[in-house]
Amino acid sequence: MANDAQREVWNAQDVAETWPRTEHISDPGTAPLMEALNLQPGERVLDVACGGGKTTLAAARAIGPTGHVTGVDIPDGMLALAKRRQAEAGFGNIELALADAQIDPFSGGLFDAALASSGSCSSTIRWPH
Template sequence: MNPFDPAKYKESEKLAYSRTAQTYEKHGGAVFEMLAVPVIERANLKPGQAVLDVACGIGIPSLVAAARVAPAGTVVGIDITPGMVEQAKARAAGKGLGNVSFQEGDAEDLPFPDEKFDVVLCNMGLIHMPDRGKALKEMRRVLKKGGTVSLSVWSTPDRTAALGITAKIVAELCPSVIVPGTPSWFDLAEKGVLKKAFARAGFTETHIDKVSNFLEIGDGEAYWQMALGISGKVQMLLQSIPPGTAKIIKERAMAGAERFRAGNTIRIPMEEVVAFARKG
């Protein structure tokens, strides 16, 4: 089994999310808008502020922030995946927002001068970064004194079944695809881990709480299509394994989703952890 290589991991992330950039809004837009709400609310944005949205994806938090800091405020969204950046630009143009811009960039090496922004947002982005400590230090570096960061990460696996269904099946049937050292989507939710990470990065006044959400979807087939629509890695995996194994993964994932049926709707837990901190 190959040792974890951060550079190769970042390239694989770019490739995976480039595959889903065009379908991300259709299959995951509503979900990530819901997840962004507490991140935006805790940021307490005000007109005239300069905001950075790290790992902006298709620009969901960026566009909300742009409306809130208008007319004099500005928002910059940055993402490592070119396809996501292009989708974010298109969405901003479609909404006629002139105070938001998007560019490619690495969260662990932000292409901005010190103390440029009043607020940094990061909605479900930190979990993808190989060096979370470095990313947090970069967020602090580009914040003005007294500036704040508001971000979200996934909660523990037992409280985020919407993600765990497919992930558990893949781990059981295709264990060789999981490289030791690959960033976990859930480890930042363990007690004290995120707060310590903020402290090591130099932040103060850290506040962390959990927000309960549910993925509401019609049936197992809809759940599977959503998973494919937002996860390029699942798409790539299915193309690299025997068709029979791919069929089993799909069937088990659909059945796993159906276990959360409540009447005419499937309601699957997807709790998030939201953190707010200040640069002293």
């Protein structure tokens, strides 16, 4: 199956436990990502490989309650962390889905923009209206 190696690495038992101590390496990339995307209220956003959901929350904050963010990732543990953070933030405009972004279907409809955050190695897409 596609991405077996990634699935194995990110589903390893201790990753979800250690991730909160290491994910700060991605933090410096969040503000430039948000600046590059220039998200607007009401937009629909896809966060590919959302991890613990920090960029998912940043996008949700930018698009506000009329927008929607779909965050997808492959390990249960990472999504559980993202879901805890979503609940703590009280954001109802986020859907977090267990999905391989390359091959699995997921809901969310048409997106205005997508992001994939990995610190200094991040990407954005903005589709024309």
